[in-house]
Amino acid sequence: YGASRIFYYNSIMRHYLEVPQLSAVMGPCIAGGAYLPALSDVIVMVEGSSFMGLGGPNLVKGATGQEVESEELGGALTHNAISGVAHYRVEDDRACIARLRELVAELPPAERPEPSPEAAPPARDPSDAYDLFPENHRQPYRMEEVLDTILDEGSLEEFQADFAREMLTGVGSLMGHRVGVIANRRGMFKAADGGAPRFGGIVYADSAEKVAYFMDTCDRHRIPLLFVQDVSGFMVGTEAEHSGIIRAGARMVESMACARVPKIVLTLNHASGAGYYAMAGQGFDPDFIFTWPTGRMGVMEGESAVRAIYGPKLDAAAASGEELDEDTQEAIEHTREEYERQLDARYAAARGFVDAIIYPEETRDVLEFALRTALNNPAPHIGAFTLPDDA
Missing domain, CATH: 3.90.226.10 (2-enoyl-CoA Hydratase; Chain A, domain 1)
Known part of the structure; x- marks a missing residue:
């Protein structure tokens, strides 16, 4: 043997x-x-x-x-x-x-653990988020500082901190409850192997594998998951495809969908495309979905939609040096405006795509209440899986 x-x-x-x-x-x-x-x-x-x-x-x-x-x-x-x-x-x-x-010491007991009596306040006042979070949704910020307004002070232990840094994974505490945090970082990140820098808010093959492994580990250790969304999608292009991003992304989605622990979502900014799905989007029946007023949920941003729909016309106009005709310009502007309207957090909330719009100063209390509620529901937390009548 x-x-x-x-x-x-x-x-x-x-x-x-x-x-x-x-x-x-x-x-x-x-x-x-x-x-x-x-x-x-x-x-x-x-x-x-x-x-x-x-x-x-x-x-x-x-x-x-x-x-x-x-x-x-x-x-x-x-x-x-x-x-x-x-x-x-x-x-x-x-x-x-x-x-x-x-x-x-962090491994779960046989029975469902009660909140730790050593729960600490956050490192930052929750209202500090207004200063930490940029007004322009395209600007970078430090996710760690935002999490300092939500989690118990000093509780976050980052998992694989040096690897695929565009994604933050780690175990922390929320008012004494242990919780696995999965968050998108914004900004640019230097590749550890000397390769091309990486964009924050984008899921790469490495980061998808990192998150999938982390979710599997949290699921085995019965640690609830908190998804903090600011994701624009999965990386595209030749290098991404050659890295096996389709398979890695599918593994991330499967691990998230099959996790039996409570899943709670907080959208801070972008929540677009397949990246939104992989970060426990609505279709995967997480226990609760909350968003800040700054949340932007949709298939893609308006500029991306314009490029997808009118790309050939834009390229032809740029090559010829001619302006687009008036009808096309109006259609492009209408597309931008319509996407901007539908990306608004109020649009999602009005249609039940999120459970509530919450403000930074109440986020910690709301998340703790939601987590406590979810923990009182029996596992597995995999939503209502319904077969058709003729199955």
């Missing part, structure tokens, strides 16, 4: 018996041994001393002729920022053991 029996038992315990598994990589973990931590829910690696790889530097040189240092090949930073295999990196062995103890 060899090591395969260990892999077999670990896999069965994790998926069928739902026994949480945590791994600390504090030294070399090579060849088949690298699969052992990879079969865990969470991997913690130590900077400078830990290594994971199917082959070490010497084997790589003998097999391929490539010369590479162990840290670049499979060190803590490599697996946290580039490959996404690991989930946390710490500075030394002592910090690694401390992190494992924290993770064990």
Whole structure:
């Protein structure tokens, strides 16, 4: 049997018996041994001393002729920022053991946990969100600062903080309730592997896989999910397609749809296209959907719609140097105005697409009430799945 029996038992315990598994990589973990931590829910690696790889530097040189240092090949930073295999990196062995103890302490008891008596106020006054959130919906901001107005102070532990940074995932507390946070960051993000920078608010293949794994872990650990939406969609183009974004996106959607824990949605800004679906959009029956007055829910933005409908005419006019005819200009302007009207949060609320429009200063209280309500409903939280009468 060899090591395969260990892999077999670990896999069965994790998926069928739902026994949480945590791994600390504090030294070399090579060849088949690298699969052992990879079969865990969470991997913690130590900077400078830990290594994971199917082959070490010497084997790589003998097999391929490539010369590479162990840290670049499979060190803590490599697996946290580039490959996404690991989930946390710490500075030394002592910090690694401390992190494992924290993770064990956060595991759910057999019965539904009550809110922690150590619930803390938020790091920022909720009304600070008016200053943190930009007036122009296209401008970037720091999602972490916005979350500081909602979550208990110091409670957010970011998951895979170095990997696919356009998406923020982590476990925090909301008035003592543990909650898994999935949020879209805005702005531009430097690629850890030296590749092209990434756009915030866009879901890439890596970020979809990151979120899917995080949701699966939260589901096994019975941690409710809070989706904080500011998403414009999935990345498109040759590079995106070659990265397998369709499969990764489908995995993200499937993990979200099948999660048995409560799912609560807060829309801050954009909520467009397939990205909106993947972030627990209305069609997936999350327990509650709330939006700030700044929420913009729709298939796409007005400018994107203009481009999709009138792209050939716009390109032809630009190439010839001629202006568009008056009817086309009026149609384009009407499209912009109509999309702007339908993107308004009040349009969505009036049609029942959201449960309520809430303000930043009441967000924390409303979310806690919704979370408490959802936790009192029996699992699984997968909505009303109804078969047709003739099925």
